[in-house]
Amino acid sequence: MQSAIISAPGPEAVKSALQSLAFQPTVALVFASITHSPESVAQIFAQAGMQVFGATSAGEIAVDRGASTIAERSITALVLDPPRSSFATQLLPANGRSSIELGRVAGEWGAATFLSPALLVVASGLTTDGEQLVQGILETAGPDVPLFGGLAGDDIRFKQTWVFDAQGATDGGALVLAFDSTRVAVSGVATSGWTAVGPDMTVTSATGNIVHTIDGQPALDIYKEYLGLTNDSDILIPEYPLQLDRGGHTVMRAALLPEPATRSLIYAGTVPQGATVRFSCASGIEIIDLALEQVRQFRNQSGPADALVLFSCKGRHMALGPLAEDEVAPIQALWSAPLAGFYTYGEIGRGPEGQCDFHNETCVVVALKERSTETNGSGNRQVHA
Amino acid sequence: MPDNAMASDIGPELDVLRSALEALAAQGASEEMSGHLAAIEKAYQKLLFSLDRARKDKEVQFRLLTRTTTDLRTALAETEDRVRRRTRQLQERTEELGASNQALEQALADLKSMQAQLVHSEKMASLGQLTAGIAHEIKNPLNFVINFAEVSLDLIRELRAELRPMLALAGSERASVAEELLVDLEQNVGKVREHGGRADGIIRSMLLHSRGHSGTFQPTDLNQLLEEYAKLAYHGMRAQDSGFQVTIETALDPGLGAVNVVPQDLGRALLNVIHNACYAADAGRRGNTGEPGLVLISSRKLPQAVEVRVRDNGNGIPPELREKIFDPFFTTKPTGVGTGLGLSIAFEIVVHQHHGEIRVETEPGKFTEFILKIPQPVAAPAATAAKPSAG
Structure with a gap:
């Protein structure tokens, strides 16, 4: 499978880059700033004969042949040429459906499309309950389905995000890209690199992704106490996420915004009441070292790849600052395959412990590899592309 | 704070680097040189960022460790307090148990003693009734024995007085035989009287048990x-x-x-x-x-x-x-x-x-x-x- 990276400041630069490609891609994974119209970006790739799996972003990542670009307000794409029968996309506008219902429909569609599907999913970064979406997909597509993805961003405006394919776009639903995993292998790992510190704490009051009290104290006050802040507005929360104990594995939860009136904190994911949490922190270099070690182990198990997709948390981007490129470049170098990705409002993937979950603050690395031709052609039962 | 000390120690070196970079940029370098300068500038920014992050993280970790230490101290103090209280309670309880155990042993000893007394009293009472009954039944015939023995002694004395003149006529040998018989008879009846009297004494004692104590307290x-x-x-x-x-x-x-x-x-x-x-x-x-x-x-x-x-x-x-x-x-x-x-x-x-x-x-x-x-x-x-x- 051939692949290439397009990283361009705007639509015109994308068009010219497409013209200079040495192969005819069949699908494009497109991550674009909200400053560009999602539909028109999609049309550029559609007119060049590609299916599109796209999302708006909060920063775009492109690494190829030693050149790494971490940009904002740009358009990044990973273009590939898998056989058209080995993949399919499905756009799922919410239409009043809850996240778990959307997830069930997505999983059902994936399982109906291929006998052994592998799923990439992007969804609205503002209306999606990531945990529910994952749960719904695993319910209908099976708990072992390879599943990776991220929630769309909007350059930290928190107003409107989009997911889009060649046929349309939605600002409130999800988009699924299914591969026939017998032909295109999809594997990946979600890594964090943060280290839990301090005592175990209990979430004493929470509603959805809003945490009211921890250990009986207002969540905002606990944060201020530990971070040594004097003003509510000083909170630079993504750097100190909560580590949430799932009984066997942990997930990170980044606080997005304070609610000074209620002394609550809004998180980029559900934090169940009664959950055990710990603060976590790490300096930038430590985060990168630990994450790279986990990616290296994954690389040793997974073997070579034709292309890499990265779903990395916007909070992680903020925490790493200028060091962010020091993370993505070594990842790309492990495979020497083109890498494209974006900074998300939440990630989906298996942690090193193997459970698929919804995360914050992680870097999800997905490796795509077309299998040898002898095994091709048996699993496709797609009837509508 | 040691964290700040680290940042400030390195501060002068960073300043030297900063001024050197600015001086080089001001000289108007070649294109190639400008590329190197940009790279150095970028590395410099990363260094600054990393140092700042490291300092912040150390501070947060320090606060969390302080809190953990405080929590542990509090927990330790509470645990020690609980252990002390529990130990005291246990001691008190042990003492109470010891005391009540002693009381119970005493009560048991008292009960045993009381029971023994009761058994004894009952035995005495029934034996008393039995002996009183027997004594009463025996006393009447015994009175006859004693009375007739006394009367018989009188009769023997009278008989001797009556026989004496006759025996004097009958000759000394016959008289002495009769006299000896009378003496033996008198002695035998005397023994009957004496032992009857002794039996009477015993019976009187026995009757004291049952007579009911008629005396008055004074x-x-x-x-x-x-x-x-x-x-x-x-x-x-x-x-x-x-x-x-x-x-x-x-x-x-x-x-x-x-x-x-x-x-x-x-x-x-x-x-x-x-x-x-x-x-x-x-x-x-x-x-x-x-x-x-x-x-x-x-x-x-x-x-x-x-x-x-x-x-x-x-x-x-x-x-x-x-x-x-x-x-x-x-x-x-x-x-x-x-x-x-x-x-x-x-x-x-x-x-x-x-x-x-x-x-x-x-x-x-x-x-x-x-x-x-x-x-x-x-x-x-x-x-x-x-x-x-x-x-």
Whole structure:
């Protein structure tokens, strides 16, 4: 499978880059700033004969042949040429459906499309309950389905995000890209690199992704106490996420915004009441070292790849600052395959412990590899592309 | 703070680097040089960022560790406090248990003692009724035996008087044979009379058990009573046996006052006990102990009772016999010397009639001490002691 990276400041630069490609891609994974119209970006790739799996972003990542670009307000794409029968996309506008219902429909569609599907999913970064979406997909597509993805961003405006394919776009639903995993292998790992510190704490009051009290104290006050802040507005929360104990594995939860009136904190994911949490922190270099070690182990198990997709948390981007490129470049170098990705409002993937979950603050690395031709052609039962 | 110290220590070096970069940029470098400068500038920014992040993280970690340490200290203090309290509770509980255990053991001992007393009392009561019945039935025929024996003795005397003139005529040989027969007859009837009398004495004693104590309680000078009955016992013993040698000493509480008892009955009980003590002391002198016989009689006022102790330095009572000494007809004296009713009667009088206690302390080969306790309610009407008749 051939692949290439397009990283361009705007639509015109994308068009010219497409013209200079040495192969005819069949699908494009497109991550674009909200400053560009999602539909028109999609049309550029559609007119060049590609299916599109796209999302708006909060920063775009492109690494190829030693050149790494971490940009904002740009358009990044990973273009590939898998056989058209080995993949399919499905756009799922919410239409009043809850996240778990959307997830069930997505999983059902994936399982109906291929006998052994592998799923990439992007969804609205503002209306999606990531945990529910994952749960719904695993319910209908099976708990072992390879599943990776991220929630769309909007350059930290928190107003409107989009997911889009060649046929349309939605600002409130999800988009699924299914591969026939017998032909295109999809594997990946979600890594964090943060280290839990301090005592175990209990979430004493929470509603959805809003945490009211921890250990009986207002969540905002606990944060201020530990971070040594004097003003509510000083909170630079993504750097100190909560580590949430799932009984066997942990997930990170980044606080997005304070609610000074209620002394609550809004998180980029559900934090169940009664959950055990710990603060976590790490300096930038430590985060990168630990994450790279986990990616290296994954690389040793997974073997070579034709292309890499990265779903990395916007909070992680903020925490790493200028060091962010020091993370993505070594990842790309492990495979020497083109890498494209974006900074998300939440990630989906298996942690090193193997459970698929919804995360914050992680870097999800997905490796795509077309299998040898002898095994091709048996699993496709797609009837509508 | 050490974290700040690290950043500030490195601060001057960063400033040197910064000014060097600015100086190089100001010189207007070649394109290639500009590329290197941009790279150095980028690395410099990363360095600054990393240092800043490291400092912040150390601060947060320090706060979290402080909090953890504080939590641990608090938890430790609470745990220590709990352990102390629990230990104290356990100690108190152990003490309570020890105390209640002691109380229970005491109660058990009291119950056992009470049960033994009850069994004994019941046995005594039924034996008393039995002996009273037998005694009553035997007393009538025994009266006949005694009366007819006495009449027969009179008749023998009359017969001898009647026969004497006739026998003088019949010749000396025949007369002396008849006379010998009369003497034998008189002796035999005398024996019947004597042993009948002895049986009567036994029966009288037995009847004392059942007669119901008719005497009335009256304020009595118990010390005087004790002295009288001590003398009585002593002289009684001397009359029976001229070899009797016992010293009786008294230690009487002058503050005893008037004691409300039935003097005749209690006197009998005292007499029996003192008599036994004298017998034992004398037997000890003659037998095992070889010491001069001594009987010590003492009285003592207790808060709601009076106590009389009668102690002898005789042979003591072997353990296996102690439970039997108050049983009717139980005696260690040679047959014919004791009826076995003395202590039984004393028990009856002290325990049942006067609602008191009688118990014995003894050590074989050394001493025996009978302790009589007569309850005296504090509110008992004080009356002048009746003067017992001088004896």
